[in-house]
Amino acid sequence: MVKGLRLGSEALILEKAASLLYSSPLCDRCLGRFFARLGYGWDNRLRGASIKALLVMSLHARIREGDERAREVFLEIAGNIGAKASGLYRELTGGDLEAKPCILCGGNIEEFIENVARKAVRLLKSYDVSRFVVGVRLNKEIRELEERLKMEHGIEYGESIKAELRREIGKRIQKLASVEVDFSSPEATILVDYPSGEVDVKPSSLFVRGTYWKKGRMISQAYWPSPTGPRYYSVEQASWPLLRIARAERVVLHAMGREDVDARMLGTGRPVVVELKQPMKRRINLEEAEKVVNRESGSLVEFRFEGFTDRKTVILYKEDASSTKVYKALILLGEPISVEEVLKALESLRGAVINQWTPQRVLHRRANVLRRKRLHDIRCTGVMPGLIECLIKADAGLYIKELVSGDNGRTNPSIAGVLGTGAQCIELDVVGVEPAAAPSTVHPGELTGRPG
Numbered sequence: 001m002v003k004g005l006r007l008g009s010e011a012l013i014l015e016k017a018a019s020l021l022y023s024s025p026l027c028d029r030c031l032g033r034f035f036a037r038l039g040y041g042w043d044n045r046l047r048g049a050s051i052k053a054l055l056v057m058s059l060h061a062r063i064r065e066g067d068e069r070a071r072e073v074f075l076e077i078a079g080n081i082g083a084k085a086s087g088l089y090r091e092l093t094g095g096d097l098e099a100k101p102c103i104l105c106g107g108n109i110e111e112f113i114e115n116v117a118r119k120a121v122r123l124l125k126s127y128d129v130s131r132f133v134v135g136v137r138l139n140k141e142i143r144e145l146e147e148r149l150k151m152e153h154g155i156e157y158g159e160s161i162k163a164e165l166r167r168e169i170g171k172r173i174q175k176l177a178s179v180e181v182d183f184s185s186p187e188a189t190i191l192v193d194y195p196s197g198e199v200d201v202k203p204s205s206l207f208v209r210g211t212y213w214k215k216g217r218m219i220s221q222a223y224w225p226s227p228t229g230p231r232y233y234s235v236e237q238a239s240w241p242l243l244r245i246a247r248a249e250r251v252v253l254h255a256m257g258r259e260d261v262d263a264r265m266l267g268t269g270r271p272v273v274v275e276l277k278q279p280m281k282r283r284i285n286l287e288e289a290e291k292v293v294n295r296e297s298g299s300l301v302e303f304r305f306e307g308f309t310d311r312k313t314v315i316l317y318k319e320d321a322s323s324t325k326v327y328k329a330l331i332l333l334g335e336p337i338s339v340e341e342v343l344k345a346l347e348s349l350r351g352a353v354i355n356q357w358t359p360q361r362v363l364h365r366r367a368n369v370l371r372r373k374r375l376h377d378i379r380c381t382g383v384m385p386g387l388i389e390c391l392i393k394a395d396a397g398l399y400i401k402e403l404v405s406g407d408n409g410r411t412n413p414s415i416a417g418v419l420g421t422g423a424q425c426i427e428l429d430v431v432g433v434e435p436a437a438a439p440s441t442v443h444p445g446e447l448t449g450r451p452g
């Protein structure tokens with residue numbers, strides 16, 4: 001006896017195992033799974049095989065002691081235990097044991113894992129993937145049966161078939177190919193259907209971080225379809241050569257805000273993340289890609305690709321409310337006011353909070369809400385009487401054309417308002433976009449991005 005040691009839980013494990021096997025045939029792996037969280041560093045197959053061996057030994061001990069009930073139970077469940085019970089069965093009955101197929105997997109789970117892993121490795125060859133994660137779709141009947149068995153037999157330390165399949169298939173694929181499981185930033189999800197054995201590879205989006213400049217006017221940011229083709233040339237369209245380079249299905253631009261179709265984007269350019277959906281190729285040379293994209297856009301749009309990033313940066317760019325922007329506006333006044341007077345009047349706008357109802361020109365597609373944005377700075381030069389050029393630094397999201405015109409009183413204060421005359425923005429460019437926070441950079445091991 002080991003002094004002070006009290007076991008007893010082994011009896012509980014054996015009783016639960018006996019109760020499970022009394023109700024249904026289970027293969028080693030499917031039995032072991034109900035005790036998956038006991039012991040470390042083994043697979044469920046070893047757990048199930050060990051429990052079966054110990055159960056047969058325990059019953060055998062009782063039978064030797066002349067326990068008739070133990071003999072009855074053994075003969076009853078031997079077929080559900082399978083091979084581990086065949087020796088004692090023959091000893092007791094003189095006959096051969098007929099093992100029954102596992103109620104959960106039909107005895108095919110080992111083969112299933114091997115087959116889908118091999119199928120996945122074959123499929124992965126067409127994708128440029130080194131880190132993956134396995135997803136399992138489980139047939140509803142099996143899931144329900146598993147739950148019912150857990151409930152009926154008071155299973156506390158089990159895991160699900162789904163969890164086991166994900167892990168075991170992942171481990172097997174890792175052994176068969178030079179790829180590795182990565183839950184945090186997988187390059188692809190391998191979708192496995194159980195029990196059909198269908199395997200599908202879904203490559204994760206590739207995120208390219210960069211900046212764009214729009215050097216011409218009448219260019220939209222997103223692709224703008226119309227019955228007769230795109231309404232305008234777009235920044236998105238300019239990025240399309242990337243589809244070919246990465247052999248991707250679709251491109252989505254996630255920019256830090258947007259400018260009007262008729263405004264250019266100059267100066268600092270605008271931060272953007274180009275999302276390439278379902279790329280077949282991930283290790284693209286960004287420097288080369290940048291050259292191709294810029295050459296094909298005919299210099300109307302220019303990109304600079306700075307590196308690879310992840311969805312976190314996309315979220316950051318979507319919540320860009322705290323970043324500031326600098327605009328250059330050419331403003332036509334209702335009457336020829338002298339530059340001195342203009343400068344004096346505009347003084348009061350410096351640092352002012354602008355109350356702005358959704359502009360009339362976008363009311364048909366945006367909700368009517370009141371925005372409050374700060375105008376940080378405004379500097380103007382006179383071009384000729386009645387024509388001024390201003391540099392305006394403001395919170396992102398302030399509508400500049402309406403800041404100029406007042407939008408029939410919907411924007412207050414406004415340039416037209418403080419000057420006491422009509423004012424119209426006849427040319428607008430965005431010249432500076434100041435990010436609120438730095439984007440994240442992903443350094444995938446063997447990616448051949450822009451150095452540095």
Ligand SMILES: [Zn+2]
Pocket residue numbers: 026027028029030031102103104105106107108109
């Ligand atoms: Zn099974």
